Ligand SMILES: Cc1cc2nc3c(=O)[nH]c(=O)nc-3n(C[C@H](O)[C@H](O)[C@H](O)COP(=O)(O)OP(=O)(O)OC[C@H]3O[C@@H](n4cnc5c(N)ncnc54)[C@H](O)[C@@H]3O)c2cc1C
Ligand SMILES: Cc1cc2nc3c(=O)[nH]c(=O)nc-3n(C[C@H](O)[C@H](O)[C@H](O)COP(=O)(O)O)c2cc1C
């Protein structure tokens with residue numbers, strides 16, 4: 001399997017992690033240097049960073065479904081300053097390029113985040129998590145092509161680094177949103193983020209199980225939906241696509257590539273198998289080089 | 291803290307037997323390091339994982355080590371849902387996935403305080419391992435367990451000098467294990483309390499020890515997806531308003547740091 005060129009980065013293979021599904025700093029403390037020696041991903045995507053620190057949602061935060069899970073984690077993070085000061089030096093020491101994922105509820109917030117990342121040599125690309133309600137409309141920025149275009153017009157001039165737009169699947173026509181991102185200068189799009197979902201407490205109360213009431217569904221249960229959305233988007237745009245959603249084996253990654261993705265991200269499967277990224281890359285290599 | 295080898299690996303079920311209401315599982319983990327008392331593993335059967343109620347389990351499940359040396363690991367579990375149900379039906383020689391040892395375990399008592407180990411239900415395994423460690427290091431300990439009934443208490447028959455409480459009064463003290471803890475603390479409060487068990491019990495121990503200014507190390511449980519800090523799903527609230535991840539910041543946390551023990 002030849003190296004992959006992604007937005008000017010040369011990656012050893014096409015497998016990366018989904019934002020928020022692998023904490024390379026915590027994993028290093030658990031597994032030691034073996035993690036860096038056998039790093040499972042060809043690039044590392046940070047969890048979502050916001051301007052102010054966030055504690056995240058009250059527990060319970062997880063619900064297991066048939067072949068998948070719902071999370072209502074609530075994007076806990078140290079905030080931009082905390083990320084730059086304490087996390088970035090450690091992430092810069094990873095053996096692979098770093099992509100930083102950011103989220104803001106206004107164009108101004110996103111501009112500040114992107115401008116701050118632009119100054120950091122260790123950050124090779126920036127991913128915009130646009131699954132965040134627009135403070136004016138209440139709609140997710142990424143659910144509406146018009147509001148996404150508006151945000152992109154403000155943010156795009158703030159950096160020359162590759163900008164990846166992480167699309168939300170919770171919208172009527174994801175390809176339309178992807179086209180808007182491309183038209184406003186996105187270098188790549190990634191999808192799918194989690195599908196909005198909820199669960200009730202066991203018993204008859206009907207009360208929500210999750211502390212955050214609703215959450216996002218991921219894992220093999222969403223794979224078929226993800227494949228359809230990745231296909232639709234790849235057919236619509238000419239910028240590279242990072243495909244994800246329920247990838248568990250090399251064959252699933254190959255399907256994403258056949259659907260038009262350039263890279264494939266692994267999320268939930270890493271929870272079941274911390275080294276899933278390298279296993280899937282190995283399986284994919286075997287499939288592509290028979 | 292023992293570092294875990296990176297990734298999940300195959301273990302083999304060496305034996306499984308039922309003692310009263312619990313299942314005692316012995317695994318071969320030839321390449322793994324020995325766990326420290328309080329550390330845990332993520333376990334999943336290689337086959338038939340996902341074949342239970344509601345097509346679950348999907349994620350691996352967390353289990354405290356009850357012991358572990360020379361490539362052998364011991365666990366104790368209760369069949370309460372699809373994950374534990376599947377593990378309880380492992381056959382001798384059957385492979386399973388394991389990741390670990392994970393998390394931070396118990397720390398020695400300071401200032402000559404005597405250790406009191408207070409547990410209940412499936413909170414027994416880490417305390418059994420800690421008790422053994424203390425005894426091996428010549429530290430005298432008080433061990434007390436609470437169970438629902440005779441069938442659950444049966445597992446304690448093999449433990450040396452243990453105080454028992456049962457909800458139905460069929461064995462030992464009729465009442466809560468925290469009654470036994472109060473009795474011990476009244477007698478001599480120069481102690482460090484180590485506790486693991488159902489959330490209601492742990493919360494009672496936390497309050498009791500915080501109110502009396504007695505150091506307590508609580509081994510917490512929480513719903514987990516990964517066990518190695520990746521998902522941020524396993525959190526418990528701290529007094530400073532932040533959340534700790536049970537899997538990497540714990541599972542053993544100081545009672546004074548916790549705001550409360552969540553019910554799930
Ligand atoms: C560090 C640690 C150590 C542990 N050590 C032990 C041990 O030594 N022995 C032992 O027996 N257990 C232990 N546990 C608990 C054990 O991991 C859980 O009981 C186990 O996950 C249950 O899985 P299950 O599929 O059998 O039950 P589940 O069906 O998962 O039910 C367990 C609980 O989860 C909730 N729940 C129900 N359905 C769902 C769902 N769909 N999604 C999410 N939550 C749900 C409910 O509150 C239920 O009571 C430990 C847990 C932790 C975190
Ligand atoms: C626990 C959890 C946390 C996540 N956190 C983030 C996040 O911080 N930012 C983000 O853009 N996506 C986040 N995601 C979405 C994943 O990156 C990915 O898009 C999604 O889970 C689909 O892939 P999968 O089925 O392989 O997990 C999270 C997913 C999970 C399961």
Ligand code: FES
Pocket residue numbers: 513514515516517518519520521522523524535536537538
């Ligand atoms: S179980 Fe995933 S972070 Fe603790």
